Amino acid sequence: MKAVLIGPPGVGKGTQAKKIQAELGWRQIATGDILREAIQAQTTLGQLAETYIVQGTLVPDDIMLNLVEQTLYGDPPLENFVLDGFPRTVPQAEGLTKLLQRHSDALDRVVLLVAPFDAIAQRLAARRTCRQCGAIYNLMTSPPQKAAICDLCGGELFQRDDDRLEVIQNRLEVYQRQTEPVIAYYRQQGLLQEVNGWGSVEEVYDNIKRALGGF
Secondary structure (H helix, E strand, O other), rough: OEEEEEEEOOHHHHHHHHHHEEEEEOOOEEEHHHHHHHHHHHHHHHHHHHHHHOOOOOOOOHHHHHHHHHHHHOOOOOOOOOOOOOOOOOHHHHHHHHHHOOOOOOOOOOEEEHHHHHHHHHHOEEEEEEEEOOEEEEOOOEEEEEEEEEOOOEEEEEOHHHHHHHHHHHHHHHHHHHHHHHHHHHHHOOOEEEEEEEOOHHHHHHHHHHHOOOO
């Protein structure tokens, strides 16, 4: 099974992709992870990508697609995988289609996690991070035992700039602008399955499994 998992920031794509990997044995592929690995290993693509990152610019799609291709079709090639949050734009989606076609391959399913933006924004804005150890809490779903104090090290909890409500709302607006055309692209191909992404981790996971064919 070759699948893509897409959805707004904060909907839980990473959590669900990791669960799919742990329980079904499919490889989770998050482009941020493979990019960091390539840079750390100082591969040719990693070094090239790093030149853009140090300049504060986005890594071009062709470099990201080459990284994805190396991951999917290494030795041995992956039989089952789930792309976590990629592609984000139509050019990336078209590039992925061509990449797979070069290997006489194709996606089996694209699962879209759907959730109310207002609820996502409120949940993300409730996130707090420990200044000392980096532990993450959520005032709504996993609060600390003592207000503003880390359970693990006693450090101060704070709200990161990118967890502020106005920043989150902007990220959601950017997602909507970029991803609506991607959703239409995959719907036109008959690959898209919409899933309710708002619920417990287990509830959402069960919804995803049904969308993937009842695994």
